[in-house]
Amino acid sequence: MFKILKYSFYDLMRGRWAFLYTAFYLALTSTLLWLSPDLSKVIISLMNVVLILVPLIATMFGIMYYYHSREFTELLLAQPLRRTSIFFGQYLGIALSLSASLLVGIGLPFVLWGVFSSDSTGEWLMVLVTGIFLSFIFAAVAYFIALNHENRIKGFGLAILAWLVFAVVYDGVFLLLLTMYNDYPLEGFAIAGTMINPIDMARVLILLQLDISALMGYTGAVFQKFLGQSFGMMLAFGALMMWVLLPALGIRWVAQRKDF
Amino acid sequence: MIRLNALEKKFGRLEVLRGISLTFRDQGITAILGPNGSGKTTLIKSILGMVLPNNGSILFNGRDIKGQWAYRDQIDYLPQIARFPDNIRVRELMHMIRDIRGKVPAQQDRLVELFGLGPYWDKRLGDLSGGTRQKVNIVQAFMFDSPVMILDEPTNGLDPVALIHLKDLLREERGKGKQMLITTHIMHFVEEMADELIFLLEGNVIFQGRTADLLHRVHEENLENATAAILRDRKIDRVNGHAFTRVTPAFHLT
Numbered sequence: 001m002f003k004i005l006k007y008s009f010y011d012l013m014r015g016r017w018a019f020l021y022t023a024f025y026l027a028l029t030s031t032l033l034w035l036s037p038d039l040s041k042v043i044i045s046l047m048n049v050v051l052i053l054v055p056l057i058a059t060m061f062g063i064m065y066y067y068h069s070r071e072f073t074e075l076l077l078a079q080p081l082r083r084t085s086i087f088f089g090q091y092l093g094i095a096l097s098l099s100a101s102l103l104v105g106i107g108l109p110f111v112l113w114g115v116f117s118s119d120s121t122g123e124w125l126m127v128l129v130t131g132i133f134l135s136f137i138f139a140a141v142a143y144f145i146a147l148n149h150e151n152r153i154k155g156f157g158l159a160i161l162a163w164l165v166f167a168v169v170y171d172g173v174f175l176l177l178l179t180m181y182n183d184y185p186l187e188g189f190a191i192a193g194t195m196i197n198p199i200d201m202a203r204v205l206i207l208l209q210l211d212i213s214a215l216m217g218y219t220g221a222v223f224q225k226f227l228g229q230s231f232g233m234m235l236a237f238g239a240l241m242m243w244v245l246l247p248a249l250g251i252r253w254v255a256q257r258k259d260f
Numbered sequence: 261m262i263r264l265n266a267l268e269k270k271f272g273r274l275e276v277l278r279g280i281s282l283t284f285r286d287q288g289i290t291a292i293l294g295p296n297g298s299g300k301t302t303l304i305k306s307i308l309g310m311v312l313p314n315n316g317s318i319l320f321n322g323r324d325i326k327g328q329w330a331y332r333d334q335i336d337y338l339p340q341i342a343r344f345p346d347n348i349r350v351r352e353l354m355h356m357i358r359d360i361r362g363k364v365p366a367q368q369d370r371l372v373e374l375f376g377l378g379p380y381w382d383k384r385l386g387d388l389s390g391g392t393r394q395k396v397n398i399v400q401a402f403m404f405d406s407p408v409m410i411l412d413e414p415t416n417g418l419d420p421v422a423l424i425h426l427k428d429l430l431r432e433e434r435g436k437g438k439q440m441l442i443t444t445h446i447m448h449f450v451e452e453m454a455d456e457l458i459f460l461l462e463g464n465v466i467f468q469g470r471t472a473d474l475l476h477r478v479h480e481e482n483l484e485n486a487t488a489a490i491l492r493d494r495k496i497d498r499v500n501g502h503a504f505t506r507v508t509p510a511f512h513l514t
């Protein structure tokens with residue numbers, strides 16, 4: 001598996017997209033740091049970008065890489081390799097290259113700025129960690145979709161749709177439901193509803209870490225009030241773990257059954 | 261040894277292999293024949309574990325290959341369509357395959373020389389002509405000295421000179437006692453090279469044996485006519501209300 005991972009990783013890092021992606025974060029983070037002396041504000045701005053952009057780019061990389069390396073995969077399948085090694089190797093290659101871009105793009109400017117001697121180290125780490133989680137999750141979802149659809153246009157469409165649902169549609173519908181039924185006690189529903197969406201989960205984690213009640217929003221506040229900060233965080237991390245695991249299991253399931 | 265037991269494969273409702281049982285000869289060249297879409301590639305890919313059968317089993321050296329992968333170390337494979345990643349160079353491709361196999365190629369340089377690939381060594385695969393890509397495909401398949409070779413239409417797109425080199429190579433490998441499964445539509449090639457034929461039709465094996473036996477059975481002088489006769493006879497049988505496959509027991513040699 002590590003050989004495949006290595007090839008996928010280098011293949012991606014060599015490409016211009018990974019370079020652009022990293023450069024974008026470098027520019028964004030540096031600009032934000034330069035514009036504002038308040039680290040919390042920088043982190044909140046960054047969070048808003050990361051929560052939308054990381055899932056989108058991870059989706060694109062996951063789907064494109066599968067189709068792009070379809071021929072090579074066929075070559076690999078005839079070699080003395082486990083099927084799961086081939087597909088997990090590729091998936092991990094994608095996820096790790098996305099993570100590397102994040103680490104460099106968001107990590108480096110903060111380190112140079114001196115984040116370790118500030119009191120925002122925790123929040124900064126939380127943005128990085130949730131960003132990496134989202135990269136793994138959405139790359140896995142997209143790769144799983146690609147594996148299921150030989151028709152590229154269909155696969156691409158479905159993957160973008162999945163991103164759209166989690167990044168945009170879900171919150172709208174969810175909030176609508178919450179306001180429609182706001183006469184009822186909705187805390188349990190709010191918590192469950194948030195845990196279903198990995199992007200919401202990442203947002204709650206960062207907000208809990210920031211611990212600014214004014215910014216918490218309804219679901220964040222519910223998490224803090226009913227679960228407490230540390231238990232809320234544990235639960236949120238658990239949910240993110242599940243979100244990494246489920247599509248990965250899906251990839252394995254399909255990889256073991258598919259004809260090439 | 262490669263053995264198929266009642267192998268069945270469907271793609272959706274299309275039954276491509278309908279219960280194939282046979283043992284391939286252990287040494288020499290077995291030609292797998294059959295019209296387009298008769299399931300030759302499907303059969304080959306099943307042996308490689310790329311296509312997963314719905315029913316039946318495949319034994320490689322006596323062991324069921326289901327869920328196995330290490331046995332592929334014994335097989336060199338040449339895919340029918342030489343599809344490689346477009347944007348990597350020939351050099352990089354060869355390096356990757358070597359690295360993944362974890363073996364030192366027995367005769368890479370010689371093959372590169374033989375097929376005149378030197379000038380293309382640093383070119384991107386996407387920029388190569390179809391025939392040149394097929395030569396890369398051949399080098400890739402022949403460079404390790406595995407005991408089993410599975411070649412899916414190796415003659416695809418080759419010029420006459422390259423074809424002669426290919427035949428020489430095959431004879432050489434046969435001399436080493438290798439087992440080779442080859443599909444092709446070129447009947448002269450089969451007459452010249454094959455030690456045994458396997459004829460696939462509508463998901464069944466309708467003949468396994470020597471070329472001469474097949475010619476004798478259909479009273480034809482050469483394979484091209486024999487193949488045509490088989491396909492035509494099937495039509496006549498259809499008109500008579502018999503499917504050709506009903507006649508197969510008489511045809512089958514084992």
Ligand SMILES: Nc1ncnc2c1ncn2[C@@H]1O[C@H](COP(=O)(O)OP(=O)(O)OP(=O)(O)O)[C@@H](O)[C@H]1O
Pocket residue numbers: 259260271274276294295296297298299300301302303340
């Ligand atoms: N992955 C797949 N999904 C669906 N159908 C498939 C798949 N692979 C092959 N088929 C179908 O199975 C049948 C047999 O295909 P196969 O490639 O095995 O034929 P073949 O004998 O190799 O033909 P040719 O001489 O043209 O190479 C064809 O009808 C083909 O369309």
Ligand SMILES: [Mg+2]
Pocket residue numbers: 300301302340412
């Ligand atoms: Mg074929």
